[in-house]
Amino acid sequence: MPGPRPSPTSNGSALPDFVARQFDHTQAVHDHRQLYNILERGIRESVLAPGSRLPPSRQLAQTLGIARNTVVHVYQQLTLEGYLQAQVGRGTFVSEGASATSLVWTAPSAVNAPTSPRPLSRRGRSLLSEAGAARLQWGAFTPGVPDVRLFPHETWRRLNARVWRSPVPELLSYATEAGDPHLRRSLAEYLQGTRGVVCTPEQVVITSGTQQSLHLIAQLLADPGDKVWLEDPGYWGARSVFRALGLKPIGIPLDGEGMAPPPSQWRQAPKLMFLSPSHQYPTGVVMSHGRRRRLLDYAATRASWVIEDDYDSEFRYGARPLPALQGLDSHGRVIYLGTFSKTLYPALRLAYLVLPPDLVDPFSRALSELYREGQTPQQAVLAQFLAQGHYTSHIRRMRSVYAARHDTLIASIKRHFGSHLPVIGGDAGLHLVLGLPAHLDDVAVAQQVASLKVITRPLSLYHLQQPAPSRGLLLGYGAVEENAIPANFARLAHAVEQFL
Ligand SMILES: Cc1ncc(COP(=O)(O)O)c(C=O)c1O
Known part of the structure; x- marks a missing residue:
């Protein structure tokens, strides 16, 4: 959409108006994306001259009637991409030469794209308005990623070659079970030995990431409008899934013993609770034994499901980790989640659920029904990786x-x-x-x-x-x-x- 073009400005004073004229509140495009597009195009097309000073984020946010964080994030993103430069105490400026260096090839499909974005659903808008995923996933001090350079890819390549030497048709077709049976068996042994999880191999269901595990749980065990307790602060990825599926996230504060619901919340039982008791994300609080017991008893009497996200317990540098909450549960209310994203590499997209026995069949059927699971060769390689001791x-x-x-x-x-x-x-x-x-x-x-x-x-x-x-x-x-x-x-x- 060729927006109105102000005469090139060198001091940025016309900039809030320039942005405001193009900013369209009736569009369903997320504020962040819209502001980013306007500024990026302005710089690329030299409408915003190199050296122009951008208005302070607070001022631009007020002019546009959007959240200040949105403006801050857009400035941050454009700074990282080299379009802008922040100067301490002076402000944010269009980089010298940004227009020349950033010219990009435009794919024909982009030229033919609709001139104004089509409206998203209410759910889509709500999801994107609070999106938490960062674009940069590597470099000091990116949180949440392991050192993928140290992944033993030679060993993986060798095991992979073995799996591909004579793949049987079942290996390359849609997966019909809840995951590779060898992988499920090795994982059950590993989790019993290292995390005190009480389970049989049949209770382990392989998914393609915690996000998918959460999707399944929310779709099978909760309905739109149901409450879900989330640790506050907590994992934005879980919040996004629950919100996208119409659940009602309730932030529960933390104290030194973990999630600490205030009396008013205890009176209104949620359908789901999402916890990271072994190493609360992101504050690291370890949930006390007493709090674990209290939440488990409460879940049993109020028929709530407890989702235990045990995402990085393998890496503990002081005391030994407390065993998993799942091992304390005698009422079958805990669903235990694990992932290979931190121990191996995130792009592998393999994770697992440990389910109470009666949920295994519905979950594995829903997995096939909704996602037509696959990644079977990867799972076979991973099964050997575990069985041969490379994982530990x-x-x-x-x-x-x-x-x-x-x-x-x-x-x-x-x-x-x-x-x-x-x-x-x-x-x-x-x-x-x-x-x-x-x-x-x-x-x-x-x-x-x-x-x-x-x-x-x-x-x-x-x-x-x-x-x-x-x-x-x-x-x-x-x-x-x-x-x-x-x-x-x-x-x-x-x-x-x-x-x-
Ligand atoms: C708290 C928490 N749980 C789980 C995950 C793993 O998610 P996935 O298995 O979808 O990569 C992450 C990834 O960043 C996380 O921070």
């Missing part, structure tokens, strides 16, 4: 790699901030949270940090309650080598210091 030795190796990075990161934090800024949840997993004072705008801090090519995620984005009651930066150490941590953290610290 890879985890052992990675645990010591991450432990060293974790220590280096903590040392860097202490060197720069002493005990001035707290480290939250730093004894397990692949990330920690650097706490910031509650009055600080952690989205703006993360944006500033991003302009120095360091990736973090603001803690406030993980909160359902807004304005977020706690602030901080999530720092992952899976995607950064140990020796690169001090220099990257020094850049981050420099940016953070401007705000303190």
Whole structure:
């Protein structure tokens, strides 16, 4: 859509009007995407001249009547892509040469695309208005990703070659079971031995990611309008699935023992509870034994389902992890979720559910019905990877790699901030949270940090309650080598210091 073209501006004063004229509130396009498109096109077509100063995010948000976070995120994204440059204390500017370097080839299909985007469903709009997935998934300090460079791909290649040497037709057809039987057996043994999960191989159902596991649970066990308790702060991915399926997310605050429902919530039982009791995401709180018992008893008497997300318990650097909640459940109310995204690599898209026995048949039928499951050769390779001991030795190796990075990161934090800024949840997993004072705008801090090519995620984005009651930066150490941590953290610290 060729928007109105103001004369090129060098001081940005005409810019809010320029954007406002093109910004169309009646369009179903997410505010973020719309603002991004307007600014990106303006820069690419030199309508916004190199060196132009962008209005402060608060001002532009007010002019457009949209959330300030949306403007901040768009500035952050364009900064990372090289279109904009943030200058501490001065503002955000169109990069020199951005228009020349960013010219991209336009596919014919894009030329023929409809001139104005067609409306999305209410559900689609709601999903995208609170979307949490980040575009950048690699580099210091991207949270939530393992070091995929250290994945033993030679071993995988060898096992893969063996599976492909003479594949039987069943291996290349639609999957009809709840996953490769060898994989289900090896996983059941592994989970019993390492996590205290009580299950038979038949209770293990393979999916293509936790997101899909959550989809299945929400579709089979809840109806639109049903309540789901979510830890607040908590995993945005779960929130997105539940919201997209019309469930009602209820943010439950945390205390030192994990999810802590206030008295008013205990009175209104949810259909589902989503918990990460072994290493709360993202704060790292370990749920106490007493709280586990209380939630399990409550779920049993109120017929709620407890979803236990055990996403990264393999990596614990201090005390041994508490066994899984699932092992304490004598009423069959817990659905245990695991994933290979943290232990192997996220693009593998393999995960699993451990279900109470009576749910296995409905879940495996729904899996075929909704998703026509496959990935059978991958599952066969993974089954051998587990059976031959490669999985446990890879985890052992990675645990010591991450432990060293974790220590280096903590040392860097202490060197720069002493005990001035707290480290939250730093004894397990692949990330920690650097706490910031509650009055600080952690989205703006993360944006500033991003302009120095360091990736973090603001803690406030993980909160359902807004304005977020706690602030901080999530720092992952899976995607950064140990020796690169001090220099990257020094850049981050420099940016953070401007705000303190
Ligand atoms: C809390 C939590 N659970 C689960 C997952 C894994 O999801 P998936 O298996 O879909 O990759 C993630 C990934 O970031 C996560 O942060």
